Amino acid sequence: MPEQAVAAARGLWSDAGRRLTGNRIASAALAVMVVMALFAVLAPHLSPWGYDSLDWEHLALPPGLTAAHWFGTDRLGRDLFVRTLYGVRLSLFISVLASLVSLVIGVVWGAVAGLAGGRTDGWMMRFVDVLYSLPYLFIVIILTTLWRRGSIAVLLLALGAVGWLTTARIVRGQALALRRREFIEAARALGVPAPAILLRHIVPNLLGPVLVYATLTVPQMIVFESFLSFLGLGVQEPHASLGNLILTGAQEMESAPWMLLVPAAFLVGLLICLNFLGDGLRDAFDPRER
């Protein structure tokens, strides 16, 4: 029985892969994402300038391909290309990690609630409902402000704590539907213990929708993170994040508009690619959604 389930799962995955590569917008978004991620990872080796090294000869230099700095410099003469790449790097790192944190909590919570059913399910989902009604952005702001401002660990924790609610709801719904399926009943009849059913049968069958939601969580996390940095509560100078770069850019836009436009363009590109990729994945896993 388990072999068969795995074979079916593989069929679903290769099917989804084929549909994703057939989707031109999603493949383009994926390609751009990969290039951006590569640039971000390789950022320290791409330019002689560091994210915090000052070039006193070129303060607030406008961008130009022949200039010493492609995307110009800020008021302190720091290379904007390098700083933006470091910002992308940090944003991707924090958002992917925060999405993973929220994914794990959400999947476990939702799967347990859906499998248990009855009163346990009622209480667990009631808890999620109550948390939903909290002004979560406020709580994140409070958390990051009160506990060690600028600490990446706190930022991760706060973002992850917020993101798991929707995942839990999706997973619970799926688990409830799966619970009634024959193969689960068969496993139960064979005497497989509940945790094993959860890990071997429920979770693998959930991965499709969860993966889709996770790719849509990453851009949300990027927005949260840069939003906090924009308010001055997230990543602190001299470290660069897309949020604090945009904040400085917005303050300087009258005299140096490129300081706003460069990081804004990267953030916009990143968000649009991730959203297209998420939409493409959703279509790939559930063709009926179209």
Added chain:
Amino acid sequence: MLSYALRRIAGLIPTLLVIITVSFCVVRLAPGGPFDQEQALPPAVRANLERLYGLDQPLAVQYVHYLRGLLRGDFGPSLRQRDFTVSELVAQGLPLSATLGLAAILLAVLSGIPAGILAALWRNRGADYCITTLAALALALPSFVTGPLLALVFGLYLRWLPVAGWQHGAPRYLVLPVLTLALPVAAYVARLTRASLLEVLNAHYVRSARARGLGTPRVLWRHALRPALMPVVSYLGPAVAFVMTGSLVIETVFGLPGTGRYLVEGAIDRDYPLVMGMIVVYGALTLFLNLIADLIYGWLDPGVRHA
């Protein structure tokens, strides 16, 4: 209907209590205190201050005391902005924040619904692609990016509108903030309207109305629009919450003196009553407006009441 409304109102109280308790714990258990300054206060002065504000008592006592105050509508004094109570500070800023939010929701609904209808009627044609692409863009961009960009284009380059500031509510100064705030909401409303209208237009009763020879405007107005707008109505609750937290950013971006800054400033200063007051006011407002949206929904769709 009345019993449904009463049940929903009764459900608000425990939720609000959870919000208050959780935020009280988060705020009070954090390291640091309101009287930590560069130059340490003499211990006697500090002890007196703490006694004055009741901070020397056990947390549980302070919690009960705070709840009692709330019941009387008293949010306590601000610890940092001396001579002001939290109620006074909130009352100063709230009208502006509320104006911004309401105007944004109104604008979003008035522009999003027609855009969605047009997109649905011209499905898979130029106008539809334009609208859906614009909506995707507006949804992907956070307002702290669109705000400065709009200010750059309309304020600095075209010089049509002021970049920032507020001049005691002169309407010209509120155009860009409201626009920024409304953009993602309008995009979402347009998307919802398009999707649900497409579904409704395929329904049997709409087809039979068409078969009776009714023209498109009449079919829309008499038959299709009302059921198609149900998802929009149920989105209004979350939209209100979104706009209320969004006004925080907008006020920072455009330098408006609303209530948004009190949350961040209060948290940095460890001004406990101010932070708590902001959370309680915004939490209660969000819950209340959500409730109103739900009640409107229940009124439009009787099936919900008995679910």
